[in-house]
Amino acid sequence: MSECILKLENVVAGYGYGPDIIQNIDLELNKGDIKCIIGPNGAGKSTVLKAIAGLIKPRNGVVTFKSENGDINLSGMDTYEIMRTGLCFIPQDRSLFNTLTVTENLAMAGYTINDKDDLKNRIEEVLETFPRLKEKLSQYAGTMSGGEQQQLIFARAIILKPRVILIDEPSLGLAPAIVEQAFKHIETIASDGVSILLVEQNARRGLSSSNYGTVMDLGEIVFEKAADQVLNDERIQELYLGKRKKK
Ligand SMILES: Nc1ncnc2c1ncn2[C@@H]1O[C@H](COP(=O)(O)OP(=O)(O)OP(=O)(O)O)[C@@H](O)[C@H]1O
Ligand SMILES: [Mg+2]
Known part of the structure; x- marks a missing residue:
């Protein structure tokens, strides 16, 4: 069994x-897994991520991060503290x-890396993963292409080794x-043992890069299975994956 x-x-x-x-959100993420939350607009998908990241505080329930130094109860902690434990949040407005x-x-x-040499090494490391950025070091982020900005977003995310x-x-x-490039990066990052919880409107695309799929509706989890099983579930296809009912 994988490690939670x-x-x-x-929550x-x-x-x-x-x-x-x-309400009643029970969810587990295992090491190196990619779990994709899908569901209609307003289902509460982004709210789940915000509650984990501490942008809103859970009113009830517990969020536990199993860090290398033991379990940490994240519920009630501030976002900046949560990010220091080894979590990273890439919000919708990136x-x-x-x-x-x-x-x-x-x-x-x-x-947060105080040691200048350490920071330099980390930056060099992420540039190995995203070599295109190496050629753009002094370019303003806002003037880069969409794909390059995407790489910079992921490079920023992994610099603290979340x-x-x-x-x-x-x-x-x-x-x-x-x-496509973004999902490739997500898969590469997960293959290094980083766990990824993502919310994706494009349910088919999100699920096809994930190990697990979680379906939310009206603020609750209604279904959770291996991603390919979610993709192949007739009921889920009809409700959330845009497949029409057979007559
Ligand atoms: N800052 C906020 N203040 C008040 N209500 C909010 C806020 N953000 C979201 N909501 C409400 O919470 C509910 C769930 O929103 P949430 O953003 O989690 O949905 P979602 O599943 O991510 O939807 P989408 O697919 O449209 O992004 C919605 O009814 C929304 O109006
Ligand atoms: Mg959302």
């Missing part, structure tokens, strides 16, 4: 004084610093070729 690295138990969360948006160069963007992502990466809608607003 992130565990949600009965409930919502915004401000509003109603509970997600937020590069457009008016900073590639090098500066990478340095910003590694700002053990879990949460990604909201990696395909959003990207040309098809760049979507």
Whole structure:
């Protein structure tokens, strides 16, 4: 059996004084796995990621990160503390610093690394993974092509060597070729043992790069199986994968 690295138990969360948006969320992520959350608009998919990342605090339940130094209860911690434990969140609006160069963007992502040589080594390491960026080090991030920006986003994400990466809608607003590239990066990063929890509107594409699929509706998890089983489930195909009912 694979080793569980992130565990949600009965998590409930919502915004401000509003109603509970997600309820009874039980979810496990294993080491090196890619798990894809799918479901209709407004189902609460992004809210699950935000509750894990601490952008909203769970109202009930527990989020446990099984770090190398033991279990850490993330529920109640602030985002910056959570990110230091070994989690990384790539939100829907991917937020590069457009008016900073590639090098500066990478340095910003590694700002918690105090040792200058260490930071330099980490930047060199990620540039091995994304060699295209090496030729663009002094270019402003905002002037790079969509595909190059995508690489910089992933390079930033892995600079602190996270053990879990949460990604909201990696395909959003990207040309098809760049979507393919993004999923290749996701698979490469996971093959190094990093666990990835992603939310994806393009359910077929998301599931085809994932080991597990989780279907959400109305703030709850309604179905969870191996990704290929989700892809082949007739009911799920009809409801969420755009396949018409046979007459
Ligand atoms: N900041 C917020 N304040 C209040 N309500 C919010 C906020 N963000 C989301 N919601 C509400 O929470 C519900 C779930 O939203 P969420 O963004 O998690 O859905 P989603 O499954 O990610 O949908 P989509 O596929 O459209 O991205 C929606 O009804 C939404 O209106
Ligand atoms: Mg969303």
